[in-house]
Amino acid sequence: MDRLTPAPHTPPCDLVVEGGRLVTPDGVHDATIAVHAGRITALLPPTTPTPAAATRVDARGRYVLPGLIDSHVHFRTPGLTHKEDWAHAGRAAAAGGVTTVIDMPNTQPPLHSAEAAHAKADLIKGTSLVDYRFHMGVAPHTIGHLTDLDPRIATSVKVFMAGHHTAPDVIHDHATLSRIFATCADRGLRVVLHAEDTTVFHLLDDYLAAPRTYRDYETRRPRSGAIVAVARILDLVREHGTHAHILHVSSAEECDLLAAARHTGLPVTFETTPHHLSFTHTDTQRTGARTRISPSIRTQADQDRLWHALTTGELATVGSDHAPHTIEEKTRPPAEAPPGLPGVQELLPVLLTGLRRRHPHRHLDDLLPLVASLCSARPAELFGLAARKGRIAPGHDADLVVLDPDATWCPGPDTIQSKCGWSAYEGWTLTGRAETTIRRGEIIFDHAGGRFGSPTGDWLDPTAP
Numbered sequence: 001m002d003r004l005t006p007a008p009h010t011p012p013c014d015l016v017v018e019g020g021r022l023v024t025p026d027g028v029h030d031a032t033i034a035v036h037a038g039r040i041t042a043l044l045p046p047t048t049p050t051p052a053a054a055t056r057v058d059a060r061g062r063y064v065l066p067g068l069i070d071s072h073v074h075f076r077t078p079g080l081t082h083k084e085d086w087a088h089a090g091r092a093a094a095a096g097g098v099t100t101v102i103d104m105p106n107t108q109p110p111l112h113s114a115e116a117a118h119a120k121a122d123l124i125k126g127t128s129l130v131d132y133r134f135h136m137g138v139a140p141h142t143i144g145h146l147t148d149l150d151p152r153i154a155t156s157v158k159v160f161m162a163g164h165h166t167a168p169d170v171i172h173d174h175a176t177l178s179r180i181f182a183t184c185a186d187r188g189l190r191v192v193l194h195a196e197d198t199t200v201f202h203l204l205d206d207y208l209a210a211p212r213t214y215r216d217y218e219t220r221r222p223r224s225g226a227i228v229a230v231a232r233i234l235d236l237v238r239e240h241g242t243h244a245h246i247l248h249v250s251s252a253e254e255c256d257l258l259a260a261a262r263h264t265g266l267p268v269t270f271e272t273t274p275h276h277l278s279f280t281h282t283d284t285q286r287t288g289a290r291t292r293i294s295p296s297i298r299t300q301a302d303q304d305r306l307w308h309a310l311t312t313g314e315l316a317t318v319g320s321d322h323a324p325h326t327i328e329e330k331t332r333p334p335a336e337a338p339p340g341l342p343g344v345q346e347l348l349p350v351l352l353t354g355l356r357r358r359h360p361h362r363h364l365d366d367l368l369p370l371v372a373s374l375c376s377a378r379p380a381e382l383f384g385l386a387a388r389k390g391r392i393a394p395g396h397d398a399d400l401v402v403l404d405p406d407a408t409w410c411p412g413p414d415t416i417q418s419k420c421g422w423s424a425y426e427g428w429t430l431t432g433r434a435e436t437t438i439r440r441g442e443i444i445f446d447h448a449g450g451r452f453g454s455p456t457g458d459w460l461d462p463t464a465p
Contacts, residue, residue, distance in 0.1 A: 377390040
């Protein structure tokens with residue numbers, strides 16, 4: 001395995017995570033993790049004496065997962081920092097067991113060039129508790145920037161096929177999409193997509209008028225927009241061979257199409273969010289903008305299909321789509337209130353709570369490897385980080401989360417770390433909490449002490465061994 005090895009000559013340690021139930025690629029095992037210089041040096045079985053170390057974390061009675069990789073966040077830097085900034089978002093991530101994030105490009109200005117990426121990294125440096133990467137953005141006039149895109153800058157390109165308040169660069173015509181897919185195939189870039197067809201929504205708005213109440217929202221931004229977009233994407237993937245990752249899938253029909261395409265060998269994967277796994281359209285009718293997101297939240301049957309995709313392996317990743325807005329913005333009239341809600345802090349506990357409620361008779365030893373795959377290993381594989389992130393194994397970064405699986409808690413003002421100051425899950429009782437979060441061997445969150453570590457997160461090189 002990866003490997004529980006009695007090590008007679010264990011290398012020097014500066015951190016030991018002792019006695020936890022480790023969730024590794026080879027299963028769940030009782031072991032101690034030895035860490036030196038930010039990397040895991042050994043996984044030691046219980047019979048091996050614990051080596052000396054400057055810092056010790058007692059994980060007995062707890063599970064230890066690989067640090068989560070949230071591959072879908074909007075940390076709002078630059079230009080939108082009145083609603084979120086990297087310092088607050090990093091604390092929210094660390095408090096939720098997330099150690100690496102991949103940020104979306106729809107900022108002000110948008111991230112459409114290497115120069116913009118370097119400028120953004122300069123703003124972030126010294127403020128981030130977590131490691132990070134960027135998805136490159138694209139507009140019709142910036143496609144040329146993709147032809148010489150250095151993988152150090154980005155290995156993925158975000159395409160919005162429909163827009164909203166914070167996503168103005170919409171690409172929907174076939175010729176432009178085909179250019180992007182062809183360029184990304186040639187350069188080995190993965191296309192990540194907001195897959196809703198804006199022309200479908202324009203047709204409905206012309207016929208029925210744009211949604212004016214939250215009761216209208218799901219029916220005026222229906223599944224047909226997503227189904228049409230997914231069908232178009234599959235044609236483009238088939239034509240160009242481009243690797244595509246569909247974000248925040250919301251409907252049963254999308255799941256069916258994408259699972260079938262994957263079965264035929266097309267290089268497509270897909271994601272959903274905790275929000276689409278947790279809420280239905282009736283919640284949006286009741287709570288309004290707090291659960292208004294894009295794509296809209298759909299029916300109980302759609303939610304059930306998403307959970308099926310998650311537990312059967314059809315689904316590749318779960319991303320938070322952390323997209324905070326201020327309460328003032330969310331309480332504007334429905335047509336003016338932007339879609340989106342915070343979620344990076346809630347990702348792990350909401351996913352684990354949902355799994356346990358749907359599978360009350362399955363042991364955590366069966367459920368937690370699924371969480372580790374969806375939120376650590378698969379994002380690392382898809383976005384060029386698997387050489388150092390996403391699993392608990394010697395040689396990998398010591399990105400770890402010590403999980404108390406039975407802690408129950410309610411999100412509220414005293415727990416929320418996002419700058420926006422609210423959570424869609426206020427009033428929920430969640431089961432499972434990150435007790436300690438470790439990024440490259442450094443404790444960046446300690447629940448018992450209410451402490452955060454130093455903001456020394458790195459802009460990661462995806463080619464680093």
